[in-house]
Amino acid sequence: MSQILQARDRLEQVSNNLAPSESSASPDHAPYPYPVPNPTAPFWRTELHELDSHRSTAELPAETDVLIIGAGFSGAAMAYHLLDENPSPPSICILEAREACSGATGRNGGHLKPDVYFQVPKYTALFGAEAANEVAAFESSQVYAVKELVEKEQIDCEFTLTRAVDVCLDADHAAKCKAEFMELRRRNVPSVRDVFFAEGKTAEDISGVKGAKAAFTFTAGHVWPYKLVLHLLQLAVSRGVNLQTHTPVLSVSPAQDDDGYWVASTPRGSIRARKIVYATNAYTASLAPQYREKIVPVKGICSRIAVPPNTNRPPPLLPNTYSLRYAPGIYDYQITRNDGSIVIGGAKPYFWDEPRNWYGVTDDATLIAPAVKHFDGYMQRSFRGWEDSGAKLDRVWTGIMGYTSDLMPHIGGVPNKPNQFIMGGFNGHGMPLICLTAKGLAKMVRDGAAFEDTGIPRVFKTTQARLDSDVNFILESKPQ
């Protein structure tokens, strides 16, 4: 908690324009078990695709081989991989509570940033070096997996391959990160080969971030997530998938019926499914209650900052993506879109000290009031040469992430529920995880492969032991 307060003090020193933090927002625990109506409007959903509110058929199909619940990146990638190079695909139905890609994927930062060094020491301590390196390698490979997918399917989603720049602004935190990084380098951890490290004046020079104490750069990407997902959904629909938006699943039968089908109930009737894939991320526990307190809805906030096109003082181009770290666990993440506008999320110092603002919250129809002012003047405060840019806050929105109590996603067959599968709990970090997770899980759903043959890191496997565990790291101000 004191780290949060220190980070907030630091931010307030940097900006004389910032008013003291307002009192916390009122807790907005959702009255719905599924996504709430009328969510805030993210920038990514300003150019809607024709499938946004699509229903392939007027009525729900009575039954399907595979029912995917959720049409975000997970659901769309799962459908894609179930169909890809499959001459005899199963029948597939996707049920989505709101519009297509209206959950976390449609309201995120667009940052495709693998964690190749930062969490590795922590994961090594928790899960052992081999497992930690496996996660880092898996994340690292996703940047190219998404690039290849985009190129193969010619997806118009502004995918851009770039470098991520992680900047530490606090001297003590910089020293800690440096020491951990040097230890990884000493141990020849493969994923750190791509990481370039600089400190002091060089860190500020190469990052352009005022007051940078250390900088770590490595391969990353950014993307227009909604366009990526809608393209995948379009491919799926063109290959016969039945997509039903505005169709929340209210419950799944506790047991299979006599014919081996699970039954999903919606306000529009029921559908019987041989296999179910929960691609519901933050909302999973409402349908699969064994994930309650294991995958927790966590509210986050994101924004877009625009630069006036005819400014006399165009700011320096920032071709990299960024994370500005103020203290352990307290950071902003940021991409520069190809039109020069900036998408930034984070702002934790303004609301993270009050868990009722974010923990267990599924309401993305409201902002997080105390956090909004963080984005005003952000570029001018943080980046060299942006002081006279005229950069202005254009839009703010919120979204719901699925954080897991033990820090790892839950992937694989749902324990004791034959033919039910889950991919969820991406801890606000799904973009560098989902593509190959879906590919691996599709092998289980489609071919009956064992989890161990999917290429998915072993610590992602959902197990009864994880469901029975009492650990909960989320409230410890989870660092990224």
Ligand SMILES: Cc1cc2nc3c(=O)[nH]c(=O)nc-3n(C[C@H](O)[C@H](O)[C@H](O)COP(=O)(O)OP(=O)(O)OC[C@H]3O[C@@H](n4cnc5c(N)ncnc54)[C@H](O)[C@@H]3O)c2cc1C
């Ligand atoms: C503000 C914010 C910023 C983020 N920034 C980044 C970032 O820059 N980089 C990064 O890697 N990650 C980021 N994330 C996290 C990332 O967006 C997620 O990890 C990822 O999008 C998860 O994808 P998903 O498909 O599993 O979940 P979602 O995109 O949330 O999709 C789940 C879908 O399931 C639907 N659903 C839920 N319950 C039901 C039901 N009962 N019936 C029918 N449908 C249902 C939802 O409506 C939703 O569309 C961010 C998240 C937020 C909220």
